[in-house]
Amino acid sequence: MPGVSESSHAIVGVIEDDQRSRSALGRLLWAGGYEPVLFDSAETFIASPSDYAWLCLIVDVHLPGMSGLDLQGRLLSEGARVPIVMTTGDRADSVRERAEHAGCVAFLSKPVTPDTLFAVLESLRPSAHP
Numbered sequence: 001m002p003g004v005s006e007s008s009h010a011i012v013g014v015i016e017d018d019q020r021s022r023s024a025l026g027r028l029l030w031a032g033g034y035e036p037v038l039f040d041s042a043e044t045f046i047a048s049p050s051d052y053a054w055l056c057l058i059v060d061v062h063l064p065g066m067s068g069l070d071l072q073g074r075l076l077s078e079g080a081r082v083p084i085v086m087t088t089g090d091r092a093d094s095v096r097e098r099a100e101h102a103g104c105v106a107f108l109s110k111p112v113t114p115d116t117l118f119a120v121l122e123s124l125r126p127s128a129h130p
Contacts, residue, residue, distance in 0.1 A: 009035035010055035010125060015045050015071065016087075017063050021110075025058065032118055041065035046074075052107055054082045056105065056124050060116075061088035069095070073100050083124050085111055 012034045016022040018065050022038050029036040037052060039045040059068040066074070072084050083105040088095060096107050108119045 009037045010121070011037060011052050012055050012121065013037050013045065013052070013057040013082075014041065015039045015042060015057060015059045015068065017041060017060060021060075025112075028114055028117070032114070032121075034121065042068065042071035042074075045071070050058060054123065056083040056085055056086045060085060061090060061099065063068055069098055069102070070102065072099065076102055085116065085117075085120055 004129040012029050012032075013020060014025050014029070014036050016025060016038075017040055018039070022040065026038050034055070034123060037048075039048065042059075043065050045057075046066075061068040062069070068086060072086070073077075075082065075084070084099075084103070085106045085108060086099040086104045087108045087110055089110040091109065099107050105124065108116060108120070
């Protein structure tokens with residue numbers, strides 16, 4: 001699996017309101033050699049300690065309260081440079097365009113396949129950029 005041979009786990013934040021999806025993604029990331037930190041909402045993420053060295057955030061577009069797109073905009077306006085991978089079951093081009101215009105590094109339709117997710121995550125590792 002990607003990342004398993006790494007001596008330190010890359011930290012990946014997961015912001016997903018669906019408990020089953022959040023847990024499944026957390027298990028998948030852990031099995032792939034990543035250290036998942038799970039959040040059930042954008043507000044919970046914002047209220048958390050910000051001392052993590054994130055590899056990236058995996059954010060669901062449709063969250064209750066602040067949406068994933070709104071969170072992306074807030075982080076951008078605050079100068080945060082953490083890469084964001086957006087996920088959604090919404091196939092609307094306008095959603096993809098908004099996320100990409102705001103700078104997400106990947107926009108993945110659900111269900112996200114492990115191979116696709118791991119390829120994106122591996123491309124974000126510092127060792128992938130000489």
